Amino acid sequence: MNITLPGKAAAIMASQREQAEKQRARLGVEARSWYRISNAADPDEAEVMLYDEIGGWFGSTADDLIAELKGITSPKMRVRINSPGGSVFEGIAIANALRAHPANVTVQVDGYAASIASVIAMAGDRIEMAPNSMMMIHDASGLCYGNASDMDEMGELLDLISDNIADAYAARAGGTREQWRERMRAETWYLPEDAVGNGLADEAVKAPKAGTPTEPDEEPEPDMARAWDLAAYGYTGPRQPEPEAQPESVTLTFNVGDAIGEQLLAVLRKDIALCDVAPPVEAAASEPVAEATPVEPAAEEPAVEPEALVAEPEPEPPAAPAAPEDPWAALTAHLTQDEPDAWSVLVSNLTTTASSSAATEA
Known part of the structure; x- marks a missing residue:
C-alpha cells in the first residue's frame, strides 16, 4: 500500500505525474487503463475488471472508475480482481463506492488481491476465491522527503493507516485490530481455503473437471463430433417385436x-x-x-x-x-x-x- 503526504512529498509526486503526462502527450500514448466495465445495463449481471495497479500514476485515478460505476443499472455486479494493490486512499474510495452501489456485488479474485486490492475485496456482499488464487495483507508503506520531524510524522501516519486497514479486515472476518495488525506486519499470504478459513472469503471455487462445460451458453460442439442422424436414411429406431398371435380354438369332428x-x-x-x-x-x-x-x-x-x-x-x-x-x-x-x-x-x-x-x- 502506497501513500503520499501533503507538502514536499506531494509536490514531488505531482511533478512526476505532470512530466509523465507531457511525455505521453508528446508520444501520442493514451493513459493506461487499469479497469474495465462491461454489460453495464445487462438484465442479469454487469462485470467490472480490476486487472492492474489501483489508481495508476499515469492519468487514471479512482474518480474515473467511480463515475462509471454510477452507470451500472444491472441488479448484480461481479468485480473480478487481479491486482498487486496501489494507492491506499483511492482503493478505499473504490471500496466505499462498491458498498454504496444498489447492485448485489460479488467479488471474484481471479489471480491475486494484494495490499489495498484485498481491502477492495472486503466491500463485496460475497467474496469468491478462484482456483489457485491468493490474497495478501500487509502494513501500509510510503515515501517521505524531509527532516527528522517529517519522518516521525510519516511513521505515525503509517501506523494510523494500517490500523484503519486492520479494522476493515476485522469488520469482515471478525477478530481484533491488534490480531490483524500482527498478520499484516508479517505480510501474510492466503490460499483460497486459507482465506475462507480466516473469514476473508466466502467460497473457494473448485476447478471444473475435464470435459465439464463452464458456461451454459458456450459454443455448440462441431458437426463432426455429433452422432449420425440416421433418420435421413429411413431409420426410425429399433424394431419393436410384433405381438404374439393368440392360438385359435380347434374343433375336431369325425363320423x-x-x-x-x-x-x-x-x-x-x-x-x-x-x-x-x-x-x-x-x-x-x-x-x-x-x-x-x-x-x-x-x-x-x-x-x-x-x-x-x-x-x-x-x-x-x-x-x-x-x-x-x-x-x-x-x-x-x-x-x-x-x-x-x-x-x-x-x-x-x-x-x-x-x-x-x-x-x-x-
Whole structure:
C-alpha cells in the first residue's frame, strides 16, 4: 500500500505525474487503463475488471472508475480482481463506492488481491476465491522527503493507516485490530481455503473437471463430433417385436359310423337306448337314427320243434349298468361288461313268444 503526504512529498509526486503526462502527450500514448466495465445495463449481471495497479500514476485515478460505476443499472455486479494493490486512499474510495452501489456485488479474485486490492475485496456482499488464487495483507508503506520531524510524522501516519486497514479486515472476518495488525506486519499470504478459513472469503471455487462445460451458453460442439442422424436414411429406431398371435380354438369332428362300422354302431345305439341315456347333440345331428329292424310274422318262420326250444335255455337279460358319472362314461360302459352276442339279442323275443304259445296250447 502506497501513500503520499501533503507538502514536499506531494509536490514531488505531482511533478512526476505532470512530466509523465507531457511525455505521453508528446508520444501520442493514451493513459493506461487499469479497469474495465462491461454489460453495464445487462438484465442479469454487469462485470467490472480490476486487472492492474489501483489508481495508476499515469492519468487514471479512482474518480474515473467511480463515475462509471454510477452507470451500472444491472441488479448484480461481479468485480473480478487481479491486482498487486496501489494507492491506499483511492482503493478505499473504490471500496466505499462498491458498498454504496444498489447492485448485489460479488467479488471474484481471479489471480491475486494484494495490499489495498484485498481491502477492495472486503466491500463485496460475497467474496469468491478462484482456483489457485491468493490474497495478501500487509502494513501500509510510503515515501517521505524531509527532516527528522517529517519522518516521525510519516511513521505515525503509517501506523494510523494500517490500523484503519486492520479494522476493515476485522469488520469482515471478525477478530481484533491488534490480531490483524500482527498478520499484516508479517505480510501474510492466503490460499483460497486459507482465506475462507480466516473469514476473508466466502467460497473457494473448485476447478471444473475435464470435459465439464463452464458456461451454459458456450459454443455448440462441431458437426463432426455429433452422432449420425440416421433418420435421413429411413431409420426410425429399433424394431419393436410384433405381438404374439393368440392360438385359435380347434374343433375336431369325425363320423362315428365311419370309424367303427355300421353294424357296431347299430349295437352301440341299442345299448344306449337300454341305458336310457340321451345321445349327444353332435351325434344326433350328424348321423340319422336307424329304423328298428322289422320282425317277420311267426307264421312265415319255419316251425321250431318244442324239444329244441326246451333244450336251449333262455338267456338272461343283461343287467342295467350303474348310472355313469358323465355322458362319455355312459357311452363306453358297455365295453367293460359281458354281454350276449348280437344274434341272441335279436331273436330273444321270438323264443319268448314261442314258449308262451306252447305253454298255452298244452
